[in-house]
Structures are given as C-alpha cells and as structure tokens.
Amino acid sequence: MKTTVNSLLFFLFLVPICIFGQTTLKGTVTEQSTSIPLPGVNVIIKGTSTGTATDFDGNYQINVKNGDVLVFSYVGYKSTEITYTGQLTLDVALEENAAQLNEVVIIGYGSTTKKDATGSVESITEKDFTKGNIVTPENLLSGRIAGVSITTSGAPGSGSQIKIRGGSSINASNDPLIIIDGLPIDNNGVSGSRGVLASINPNDIDSFSVLKDASATAIYGSRASNGVIIIVTKKGKSTFSATYDAQFSFGELTDRIDVFSASEFRQLVNSQPINGTTMNTSLLGAASTDWQNEIFRNTFSNQHNVSLQGALFKALPARFSFGVTNQQGALLTSKFERRNLSLALNPTFFDNHLKVNLNANLSYEDNRFGDSGQIGAAIHYDPTQPIYDPASPFGGYYQHRNGNILLLGTTNPVASLLQTNNTGDSNRTYGNLNFDYKFHFLPELRAVLNLGYDETEAKTINYTSTLVPTNDPVKGNSSRGFQTRTNKLLDGYLTYNKEFNKVRTELTAGYSYQQFTNSGSNTGNMRDPGSFPSTFADPNVVLIGFFGRANLTFLDKYLLTLTYRRDGTSRFSKDNQWGDFPAAAVAWNISDEDFLKDSKVISNLKLRAGYGITGQQAVNEKDIFLNRYRGGDANSQYQFNNQVINSLIASEINPNLKWEETATIEFGIDYGLFNERLSGSLNFFQKNSTDLLFTASVADGTNFSNSIIQNIGELQIQGIEYSLNADVVKQDDFNVNFNFNATFLDRKIKKLALGQDVRTGGIAGGTGNNIQLLREGEAPNSFSVFKQLYDVSGNPIEGAYVDLNGDNIINDDDRYLKESPGANVILGFQANIDYKNFDLAFNLRANLGNYVYNNVNSSNAQYERIQDNAVLANLPKSVLNTNFQRTSDVIISDIYLEDASFLKMDNITLGYTFNNITKDLKSIRLWAGVQNVFTITNYSGLDPEVFDGIDNLIYPRSRNVLVGANFKF
Missing domain, CATH: 2.60.40.1120 (Carboxypeptidase-like, regulatory domain)
Structure with a gap:
C-alpha cells in the first residue's frame, strides 16, 4: 500500500x-x-x-x-x-x-451544530489555534479548552502528557482516545519515534473537537473513559490557492541548577569534613568548567510548509502539502527532523449523492536522542576538571582514572554525549478512504464506509564508541532494533435524517472492526559474543464494536440524545470480552422560548444534562489472561541425553480480568450575551471509575507472581469548568478578542484492594524509596513524607521528625500525606488583538495547588555527596540552606515538597500583513514572537511543570525567539 x-x-x-x-x-x-x-x-x-x-x-x-x-x-x-x-x-x-449558532461540531461518527449539541463538546478551528513554535499538533490546543491540560518536555519533537478532566484511572492509561479523520490511533508508539503525534504536521490540521463527558464519548465505548480528541485535517477545494509558510526559531536555556563554581567547590572541599573526615583535596583539578554550560547549547530550528489546493481536471477538489521540520535540542547531540507529504482528494459523484474523501499521509521522522541522564551527571561532575585530556586513553576526554584504569564514579558528561550516537528513524503511512452515499430513492438515508490504515516502520541504531570509559572486557556497543506497528480499521454505519412535523430525527447505527499488530527484532550488542539477537511479536489486539445513536429535536428547543455501544476486545478472556456502554443526554434551548427569543441581552441560553458509562481496556500485558511462559536464565537449565535445555517458567495469569468502567454525570449551561459578544459554558461533572485495572498483591502460592493486574478499586473525580469568549472590541479596523477558561478538580480514591495503602512514586537517592501513596479517601499519588522539625532559629534539624503517632519511634508509621501533584485549579487565557494590518496574540496558562517533590535537592544536596565513590562530585548550592550531611537521613523530609503553582506566558506573537502584493501574490504576513516567555512561581527548581509531580531533572524548556513569513497566492 x-x-x-x-x-x-x-x-x-x-x-x-x-x-x-x-x-x-x-x-x-x-x-x-x-x-x-x-x-x-x-x-x-x-x-x-x-x-x-x-x-x-x-x-x-x-x-x-x-x-x-x-x-x-x-x-x-x-x-x-x-x-x-x-x-x-x-x-x-x-x-x-x-x-x-450553526457552527459545525464534529462528534463521533457524524457532526452536529453548536446549538444542537447535548454533550460537553468543544471545537477549535484553525483561526483559534495556539500560536508560536508548534512542532507537534497537540500544542495547538495548549491552554485553549477548559478541562484539557497538556504537558510537554523540552526535548525536540517531544510527545506530551494529555489529560482531559484529570484522566479516569490510577494504574491504567489516562491518555485520551485520539482520532484522525475517523481513524482511532494507537497511543503506543515505536522506539524510533518521539511520540504517536510527533509524525503529524500541525500545518495540515483544520480543527479539533474535544469530547469530554460520557454522553459525548460513549459512542467510542471501551476507549472513551479519558475523553476523545477528534482531529480533522484540511481538505481539497475547487478554487486554486497556494501558501508557503516559513518559521525560524533561536532558542536559549535561561536557567540552570545552581551548583558550586570551581573556586567555590575548592573552598568547600577544603573546609567541609564528611562525617568528621577531611576530604582528599589531591583529587581536585586546576581547571574551571561549568559542566551545564558545556552540555547545553543555543539552538536553531526551522519549519517550512507548502500547500496547494484546487480542482484537478476541473472536477476533482484536491489539496497537496509538503512540510519540513528541523529542530535542535538544547541538550548536546539531540535533534528532531520530520518530513511530511499529504494528499486530500474530495470528489463527488451521482449528482452529489456520493461523496468520497481520500486522505493519504507520509511522514519520515529522524531523531538523535541525547542521553538526558547526562543532565544529572553535569550537576555532579567535578567543576575543577577539564573537558579534554590529550593523554587520555578514552578518546582524548578527561576521565577520572589511575593510568588506564577508570576510577569508580560519575564520568565526563560531554564525553558521554559525544561518544554515543543513538538514532531512531520512523516511516509512517496513515490515512483513510471514506465513502458517504445518500440513497437516490431515499435521500434521508446515508451509508458511510470508512477504511483506515496506519503503519509505522522504525529502526533504532545504538552506537557507543569503543573508547567510552569502562573497565569491562567488552568495549562499546553496536546494536540495531526494528519495529513495525500496524493499525487497520473498517467502520460502516447508516444515518437516517427525517423531520416529522415538529420533530427532527437523526438515527445512526453501525459496526466497527479494528486490528493492531506489533512486532520487531533486535540484534543485541554485536561486539559482545555473549549477546544474542531477539525477536518479538505481540498477540494481535482486535476491537469490535456495534454502536447506535438517536438524536431527537422537538420544536427546535428540546433535545434528546441516546447512545449505545457494545464492544469486544481480545485483551480479555472469552467470558469478559464484551462490555456495554450506554449514555443519554437532554438539552433545552431556553433562549428559543417566547419569553426570551426577543431578548436584547440573552442571545443564547441552553441547559444540558447527561449520564453515561465508558470503558478502559488499555493494559500493558495484552495477553495477561493467556497461559504464558518465559525462558529461564543460565542457572535454570537441566540436562537431558547430554543436551542442556533451558527451562520454561510459567508467568502470572488473571483470567478474570475485565473492563475498567467510568460512569459520568454532568450538568451544563451554554450561554451567549449581547448577540454573542460574550459566550461560553459552565459545566458541573462527577466521574466514578470502578473495577480499576490495578497491579495489586495476591496471596503467596496462588499465582506465579506475588502481584498481578486485577480489577480492584474506585476513583472519583469531581469538577467545574467555565469558559468565556469575549469580543471586547469590534470595529472597522480594531478588534480585541479574549478567551478565558478555568477548571476546578477534586480527585479522591474511594476504594482500594482490601483497603490497603499502596506505595508508589519511586525516587532517586538510596534504594527502593517511594515518595507517593495511594490511600482510600485521599487524592491519587499524594505525597507521603515525614514532618520536619526545626530548631529555635528556624533551621531544619537533620533526621529529626515529628512523632505523629506518639509511640516514641520514628518509622514509616509517622509519615503523613501532604498535598498531591495534581493542580486543583487550571486556568487558560488567550488574547487576539487586530489593528488595521497588525495582529497581536498571546497565551497564558496557570496551575494552582499543584505540588512537586524536588528530587534534585533531596538526592543531591547533602555534603556526603561530595564523595562520589573514588572521586569528588559537585552539589546543588541549596545544601547551604539546610547543611544536611546524609541523604538517607533526610530524603523523605517534607522540606523537599514545594508548592509548584505557576503562571506561564507560553507565547506572544506580533504580525503585519501586506495585501495585494501582485496579481498572483495575495498577501504576505511577517511576524515575530517569543515562546516560553516567562514563568512566575515560588518553586525553587528549574521548572514547576513536571510529569507526575516528581522533579528528577526533566529535559529543560528553552526560550525561543521566533520569526516567520506566510505567503498566500
């Protein structure tokens, strides 16, 4: 294909x-x-x-x-x-x-209008997208929709953590279902790619529809508990036009972890005894190196997009586009390159009764992955040592050594980056072919057939120089990996539209079949005689669905939507394969009533209520219900007829595994005032997830593991969403538009297995430490810490904590729960200001009530860390605030838990448009902007926006200066 x-x-x-x-x-x-x-x-x-x-x-x-x-x-x-x-x-x-209010809103297997929508659905079109240095498509939505939070690291082309209304699960996936032109994609990526959306060109996207409540998402049944994002790409048109967009960005990291300089470090080593022992100052060097400056760099990136649209052969609406993205990473050696080619053909036949939509896309993604672990090494590495050493046997880079013997400790981070070349290439082909036929003999009836295909082939090459410092007999690494993922879809459904007197009816019924495959191989380290090639092929995952929906509208004012889906999955055993997912919603367009329809103030007022059940079946162990075996190691062999045979060990099994289900109830108000100069919505919702897919302990001897995935637990999320769109000024040559949204979330675990606490949130520093806890009645992943004691001067006392249970023993029973990583309030604000040919736009986001555990300080900012095995290591200067000596004594202290609330300006852009340049060149828009403009926060680390609330050195986000030009022909 x-x-x-x-x-x-x-x-x-x-x-x-x-x-x-x-x-x-x-x-x-x-x-x-x-x-x-x-x-x-x-x-x-x-x-x-x-x-x-x-x-x-x-x-x-x-x-x-x-x-x-x-x-x-x-x-x-x-x-x-x-x-x-x-x-x-x-x-x-x-x-x-x-x-x-005839704005079209895309919903599952169809569309509706904003006026007729009964569920919580928000649509964002191209003119409303978030602007700036947008490399992956999800960031077009950043800060734009109430209830949607998007967190992206600073790595080039990086994927994002997307959550709608806080997700719905604890151990299972919290990722929304993403649908591109009717094709639901797999949220599992390939090893050579940055993420499942990294291969998609944002310039090809026409609109997003975000389905949030169960009445809107239930038609996708088993995969809809975390919400649905529907992406619609640009289509062909009959009139010729062309565009060329160019963008260039210059990035710089504006912050570093504050560590000791070379001179400060010498003074520290000379003056600071560790456990009463003076440090070996002979290990100090004579250089002065800022290792963070050496591993980070200023970046240059660019994007180019060309699109053509018009009627091929005077009758075939078409669109072509070609895009190139080149993005340098701030971390030395890291980069992201992408090339996209897309085609859309949209012909009609039989007097407009048959509409055909073909969307075909090719994407080529080339990555070099810089080892982000070297960010931590740069903080540790001795600042008195040089980068290079001509006499070094390790490629001319300085390393701590005794002759040719490497000393145990952190190695040179610059050498580690430059002597390693880990690359990944992925080639993706995806698209769909859609037939929409309106019957000649019954034009109220339409038949739709949608065929989708998505295949990604990936290759990874991991190469490490033989000169990389090691005392192992095998020098360096050379290995290759190959992986192929495919996604095939067949959807077919019938839609009947008919108005009976004052009742409008839309009935939809259909069938869906989707199959996912995943296979690959790895050569192993070809330099190691003891390393062998390996292959894998996951069992095919098949999803089958039968769905139906009825939309009834009475007197253009009273709306009723009924939805039902029955889903089957190959992930579960035959007894539990099928699940039922119903939903219902009602709405009342009050503004169409006689007492309001002539109002000069209220132009739109609609009340909504809905209830539905959706599912979750995305577990990592796709074959957890099957009898499985794994090969034993060299110590698990036996001899038979002079032949050594590897043993087979049975793996854990849970044939009773079934759907995780989420029931959602919602009440909403859509409003418009002063002829829609002010418009928005207010939603109240509650989600209850039951039969949580959860890894929990089992009794000894009852299975082939002491813990397996089970359906145990219940999670409740309550929330309020508010949005406001305001046309503040609307004049001939001056317009000001604001968009504001706010989300309030309250999460609580209602039930866990046997009511027992579950420790989670692994942290660096020591062995086997966890900083978070799951407990009934508390927010998921709440921080479990000791309460720090302070002396009369307000200084923390090392290893001294409050005996909360009063038994005169300080142990885990004295840890208490303090806050959680999830924000209680999420805010977004966007402004668009146009004055004559000038346009100005900026975007703000804020999180309130989110806490972060500063694992950078908790695992590094203690004086004993100066001794790094046989060598010396640097420290964060925050050690001066505590004067703590030993990591193990203080790592669980609540002193490292910080309020990470923040206000960010993600971007600001200013443009000017020149019109009617020539007969063929309609306009040129020149623009400039800044990405990651500022962050206001009390958090002491590099960035308060971290994944899952534990800051263990995320890939930092650059500040980018942007310039660009848009040409329209």
Whole structure:
C-alpha cells in the first residue's frame, strides 16, 4: 500500500497547475454592520461540492458560469444566495445572526451544530489555534479548552502528557482516545519515534473537537473513559490557492541548577569534613568548567510548509502539502527532523449523492536522542576538571582514572554525549478512504464506509564508541532494533435524517472492526559474543464494536440524545470480552422560548444534562489472561541425553480480568450575551471509575507472581469548568478578542484492594524509596513524607521528625500525606488583538495547588555527596540552606515538597500583513514572537511543570525567539 500511495502522491504533485478553470469571479465578503472583511467564509455553488473560502482579508475567487447560484455562509451570520449573471466582481456583506449558532461540531461518527449539541463538546478551528513554535499538533490546543491540560518536555519533537478532566484511572492509561479523520490511533508508539503525534504536521490540521463527558464519548465505548480528541485535517477545494509558510526559531536555556563554581567547590572541599573526615583535596583539578554550560547549547530550528489546493481536471477538489521540520535540542547531540507529504482528494459523484474523501499521509521522522541522564551527571561532575585530556586513553576526554584504569564514579558528561550516537528513524503511512452515499430513492438515508490504515516502520541504531570509559572486557556497543506497528480499521454505519412535523430525527447505527499488530527484532550488542539477537511479536489486539445513536429535536428547543455501544476486545478472556456502554443526554434551548427569543441581552441560553458509562481496556500485558511462559536464565537449565535445555517458567495469569468502567454525570449551561459578544459554558461533572485495572498483591502460592493486574478499586473525580469568549472590541479596523477558561478538580480514591495503602512514586537517592501513596479517601499519588522539625532559629534539624503517632519511634508509621501533584485549579487565557494590518496574540496558562517533590535537592544536596565513590562530585548550592550531611537521613523530609503553582506566558506573537502584493501574490504576513516567555512561581527548581509531580531533572524548556513569513497566492 505504501508503494501505491507514494506513486500517487508523486504523480499528482507533477500535475500542472494550468488545469484549473479559466472563468473566475472575484470579490470580497465583509460584515454588514462594520464593513470588516470576513476570513473563512464558505463560498459554494449551490447543488455542487465546488467551493472556496475567503482569505485573511475576506477575498475570494471561484470559477462560475451564468446561472450558478452562489451560497455565502459563515458561522454566526445569515447565509446569502446570489445568482451569478456574468459580472467580473461580486462583493457581499453578510448580516450577523448569532442566534443561529450553526457552527459545525464534529462528534463521533457524524457532526452536529453548536446549538444542537447535548454533550460537553468543544471545537477549535484553525483561526483559534495556539500560536508560536508548534512542532507537534497537540500544542495547538495548549491552554485553549477548559478541562484539557497538556504537558510537554523540552526535548525536540517531544510527545506530551494529555489529560482531559484529570484522566479516569490510577494504574491504567489516562491518555485520551485520539482520532484522525475517523481513524482511532494507537497511543503506543515505536522506539524510533518521539511520540504517536510527533509524525503529524500541525500545518495540515483544520480543527479539533474535544469530547469530554460520557454522553459525548460513549459512542467510542471501551476507549472513551479519558475523553476523545477528534482531529480533522484540511481538505481539497475547487478554487486554486497556494501558501508557503516559513518559521525560524533561536532558542536559549535561561536557567540552570545552581551548583558550586570551581573556586567555590575548592573552598568547600577544603573546609567541609564528611562525617568528621577531611576530604582528599589531591583529587581536585586546576581547571574551571561549568559542566551545564558545556552540555547545553543555543539552538536553531526551522519549519517550512507548502500547500496547494484546487480542482484537478476541473472536477476533482484536491489539496497537496509538503512540510519540513528541523529542530535542535538544547541538550548536546539531540535533534528532531520530520518530513511530511499529504494528499486530500474530495470528489463527488451521482449528482452529489456520493461523496468520497481520500486522505493519504507520509511522514519520515529522524531523531538523535541525547542521553538526558547526562543532565544529572553535569550537576555532579567535578567543576575543577577539564573537558579534554590529550593523554587520555578514552578518546582524548578527561576521565577520572589511575593510568588506564577508570576510577569508580560519575564520568565526563560531554564525553558521554559525544561518544554515543543513538538514532531512531520512523516511516509512517496513515490515512483513510471514506465513502458517504445518500440513497437516490431515499435521500434521508446515508451509508458511510470508512477504511483506515496506519503503519509505522522504525529502526533504532545504538552506537557507543569503543573508547567510552569502562573497565569491562567488552568495549562499546553496536546494536540495531526494528519495529513495525500496524493499525487497520473498517467502520460502516447508516444515518437516517427525517423531520416529522415538529420533530427532527437523526438515527445512526453501525459496526466497527479494528486490528493492531506489533512486532520487531533486535540484534543485541554485536561486539559482545555473549549477546544474542531477539525477536518479538505481540498477540494481535482486535476491537469490535456495534454502536447506535438517536438524536431527537422537538420544536427546535428540546433535545434528546441516546447512545449505545457494545464492544469486544481480545485483551480479555472469552467470558469478559464484551462490555456495554450506554449514555443519554437532554438539552433545552431556553433562549428559543417566547419569553426570551426577543431578548436584547440573552442571545443564547441552553441547559444540558447527561449520564453515561465508558470503558478502559488499555493494559500493558495484552495477553495477561493467556497461559504464558518465559525462558529461564543460565542457572535454570537441566540436562537431558547430554543436551542442556533451558527451562520454561510459567508467568502470572488473571483470567478474570475485565473492563475498567467510568460512569459520568454532568450538568451544563451554554450561554451567549449581547448577540454573542460574550459566550461560553459552565459545566458541573462527577466521574466514578470502578473495577480499576490495578497491579495489586495476591496471596503467596496462588499465582506465579506475588502481584498481578486485577480489577480492584474506585476513583472519583469531581469538577467545574467555565469558559468565556469575549469580543471586547469590534470595529472597522480594531478588534480585541479574549478567551478565558478555568477548571476546578477534586480527585479522591474511594476504594482500594482490601483497603490497603499502596506505595508508589519511586525516587532517586538510596534504594527502593517511594515518595507517593495511594490511600482510600485521599487524592491519587499524594505525597507521603515525614514532618520536619526545626530548631529555635528556624533551621531544619537533620533526621529529626515529628512523632505523629506518639509511640516514641520514628518509622514509616509517622509519615503523613501532604498535598498531591495534581493542580486543583487550571486556568487558560488567550488574547487576539487586530489593528488595521497588525495582529497581536498571546497565551497564558496557570496551575494552582499543584505540588512537586524536588528530587534534585533531596538526592543531591547533602555534603556526603561530595564523595562520589573514588572521586569528588559537585552539589546543588541549596545544601547551604539546610547543611544536611546524609541523604538517607533526610530524603523523605517534607522540606523537599514545594508548592509548584505557576503562571506561564507560553507565547506572544506580533504580525503585519501586506495585501495585494501582485496579481498572483495575495498577501504576505511577517511576524515575530517569543515562546516560553516567562514563568512566575515560588518553586525553587528549574521548572514547576513536571510529569507526575516528581522533579528528577526533566529535559529543560528553552526560550525561543521566533520569526516567520506566510505567503498566500
């Protein structure tokens, strides 16, 4: 299939542009009351699929003939129909009609309008996307939608942690289901890629729809507990246009972990005894090296995107795009490169009764992975030592050594990065072919068939120089890994639309089949005679679903939606394979009632209520219910007829494993005031997840492990969401728009296995330490710490804690729960300001009530850490605040738990548009901006936004200065 798609793309890109039509009508569409040009207005020849959309300045052009009826439509405005009579230009002014609320919102297996939506669904289109240095598509949503939090590390092309309404699970996945043009994708990536969305070009995305409550997501059944994100890519149009976008960014890290300089370190070593013993100062060097500066670099990155759209052979709406992204990582050697090629064909047949949509995408991703573990090594490494040593047998880099013998301790981080070359390449082919047929004999009935395909082939090469310092007999590493993931989809459904008197009916019923495969191999270290190649092939995962939905609208005011899905999965045993996921929602458009429909203040008011059940079946052990065996090691062999045979050891099994289920109830209000100058929503929800997929202990002798995945536990999440969109100023040449959203979350574990606490959250420093706890009645992953004691001067006393249970013994029974990593309040704010040809946009985010355990300090900021086995090591200067000596005595202290609430300005951009440059060049927009502008926080570490609340040196985020240009033809 990939060969066919490649050939088709190559051929179509060579088709001359001159095949597009010759008769062209031009014009400008404006707002009637203000004469402001309207971008994105749909201009369609009635009765056909031929159409276009106005550009940034409201201009359009379209091929027409006498007698054609042109339909001009735009969200919030009355549609206008005009018959073409041969004129060369046609300017149109649209009248605002906000009460129609006809904005199309994509939902599962169909679409609706904002007015008719009964569930909690939010749609974001291209004009509302978050701006800035956007490399992966999920960041277009950052800070834009209430209830959606996106955390991305600073690594180039890095994937993100996406949570909708705090997720729904504890041990199982909290990732939302992501659907691209009707194809649900696998959240499990391949080893050569940065993430499942890293291969997707954000420039190809037209809109996102985020489905949050169960009444909206239940039609996806077993995978919908964590919400659904539907991505729609850009489609072909009949009128020719072209764009070229270029972006360049210059990045710099603005902060470092504060450690001792070389001179300060010499003074520290000379003056600081460890456990009463003076340090060996002969280990000090004569250099002065800032190791963090040496492993980090300023970065340069660029993105280029070209798109063409128009009618091939005068009848086939098409769009082509090509994109290139090159991003340097702040960590030495790390980089991300991506090349994208996409094709969209959108023909219609049989007098517009059959619509065909083909979306084909190729992505080539090339990565070099810099070892982020060297960030910690740079903090530790002796600042009095040089980077290079010409006499060194380890490639000319300085290493702690005695002759050719490497001394035990941290190794040179610059050498570790430059002498290692770990790369990953992934080639991804994905897309879908959709047939939408409206029956000739019964036009109210549509049949839809959607075929989807997603395949990624990945290769990793891990190479370490033979000169890398080691005392092992095997020098260096050379290994290769190969992996292939495929995702095949077949969806088919029928939709019946009919109005009976004053009742509008939409009925949908369908079937879905999806199969996932994953296989690969690894050569092992080809330099090690004891290393052998290996292969793997996971059991195929098959998901089957039967689904139905009924939308009923009474008098255009009273709405009812009923949804049902029955899902089967191969992840569970035959007795537990099938699950049922129903949902129901009602809504009342109060603003259409007689007592409000003429209101000058309230232009829209809708009440919503919904309830539904969704599922979760994403466990790591896909075959946990099967009888499985693993090979024993060299100590688990036996001899038979002079032949040595490896033993087979049975693995754990749980044939009773079944769905994790989440029941959600929600009440919501959608509002619009002053003819939609102010609009938004207010939602109240409660999610209860039961039969949690949880790794828990089992009695000795009852299984082949002391812990297995079980359905034990219950989690409750309650929340409030609020959003506001405000057109503060709307004038001819001056517009100000604000978007604000707020989310309030309360998480609580209602039930655990046998009511027992479960320790989690492993940390660096010592062996087997955990800093978080799961406990009934508390928030998930709450921090479990000792309460620090202080002397009369307010200084912490090392190893002294409050005896909370009063038994005169300080042990784990005296640890208490203090806060959790999840924010209680999540805020987002975006502003767009246009003045004549200038445009200004910026984006703010805030988290309140989230706490972070500073594992950088807790595992490093103690004086005993100066002695790093046989060598010396640097320390964070925060040790001066505590004067702690031993890590093991203090690592669980609550002194390292910090309030990490923050306010961030993610980006700010300023642009200017030059219009009507030439006959063919419609406009040029030049812009500049800053990414990661500032962070306001009391957290003492590098960044308060960390994964899962434990800061053990995340990949730092650069501040980027951006410049770009957008050309429209």
